[in-house]
Amino acid sequence: MNLIACCSFKGGAGKTTALMGLCAAFAAQGRRVALFEADENRPLTRWKENGLSNDTWDPLCEVFAADEMSLLEAAYEQADREGYDYAFADTHGGSSELNNTIIASSNLLIIPTMLTPLDVDETLATYRYVIELLLNEKLTIPTAILCQRVPVGRLTGSQRSMADMLAALPLIESPMYERDAFAAMKDRGMLHLTLQKLGNDPMMRLVERNVRTAMDDLIALSGMVEKKLEA
Ligand SMILES: Nc1ncnc2c1ncn2[C@@H]1O[C@H](COP(=O)(O)OP(=O)(O)O)[C@@H](O)[C@H]1O
Numbered sequence: 001m002n003l004i005a006c007c008s009f010k011g012g013a014g015k016t017t018a019l020m021g022l023c024a025a026f027a028a029q030g031r032r033v034a035l036f037e038a039d040e041n042r043p044l045t046r047w048k049e050n051g052l053s054n055d056t057w058d059p060l061c062e063v064f065a066a067d068e069m070s071l072l073e074a075a076y077e078q079a080d081r082e083g084y085d086y087a088f089a090d091t092h093g094g095s096s097e098l099n100n101t102i103i104a105s106s107n108l109l110i111i112p113t114m115l116t117p118l119d120v121d122e123t124l125a126t127y128r129y130v131i132e133l134l135l136n137e138k139l140t141i142p143t144a145i146l147c148q149r150v151p152v153g154r155l156t157g158s159q160r161s162m163a164d165m166l167a168a169l170p171l172i173e174s175p176m177y178e179r180d181a182f183a184a185m186k187d188r189g190m191l192h193l194t195l196q197k198l199g200n201d202p203m204m205r206l207v208e209r210n211v212r213t214a215m216d217d218l219i220a221l222s223g224m225v226e227k228k229l230e231a
């Protein structure tokens with residue numbers, strides 16, 4: 001089982017949304033995904049509840065409470081034993097022993113960031129923190145920045161210079177764009193199943209097109225993530 005963790009000091013960086021998207025992309029490809037909820041606000045539990053009530057929860061996936069060390073250990077053991085292909089850990093912002101343990105146990109670390117100076121500042125601090133932790137523990141774990149909420153249209157000068165700055169670090173080549181379909185995932189459930197449902201409704205053709213574009217992004221992103229895992 002491969003453990004992938006999304007981390008950043010900053011709340012609102014797009015960690016949970018990135019994991020929801022990746023989860024749907026892998027499930028759409030028949031993979032079993034365990035979601036370790038290390039954020040006591042429980043966004044993934046709410047996501048599952050919304051998915052279940054909308055008929056858009058993929059039974060290939062399961063949420064495990066992991067906001068305490070003992071729960072995390074139990075979740076990891078159970079998911080590994082039950083043959084999940086991937087485990088995704090959603091961390092809360094900031095640093096904690098729990099976050100450190102997740103970082104040190106991962107096979108891939110993803111640091112999502114928006115392209116504002118404030119976000120990039122926090123991202124650089126998180127990156128540095130992660131690298132120092134890995135050096136101290138003598139671990140080599142691939143760590144990559146994911147540009148999140150990237151505008152679909154032209155970037156402003158400031159956004160472009162932020163992107164240039166990040167290009168010096170290991171990046172996941174496909175970004176996550178700012179899309180309504182991504183923002184709506186937390187309420188609608190899993191994107192690939194939302195797409196299936198919309199496909200049956202001729203009135204929803206336009207929405208369906210947007211959701212399909214978003215899903216295509218996620219499939220590309222999941223391919224990049226697999227590549228990083230293999231490297
Ligand atoms: N790619 C995206 N497109 C549109 N909205 C997004 C995107 N990524 C995140 N958001 C929105 O930004 C807010 C913060 O994202 P979230 O994933 O909860 O961040 P974090 O988990 O890092 O705190 C949420 O309201 C979410 O819907």
Ligand SMILES: [Mg+2]
Binds near residue numbers: 012039
């Ligand atoms: Mg979150």
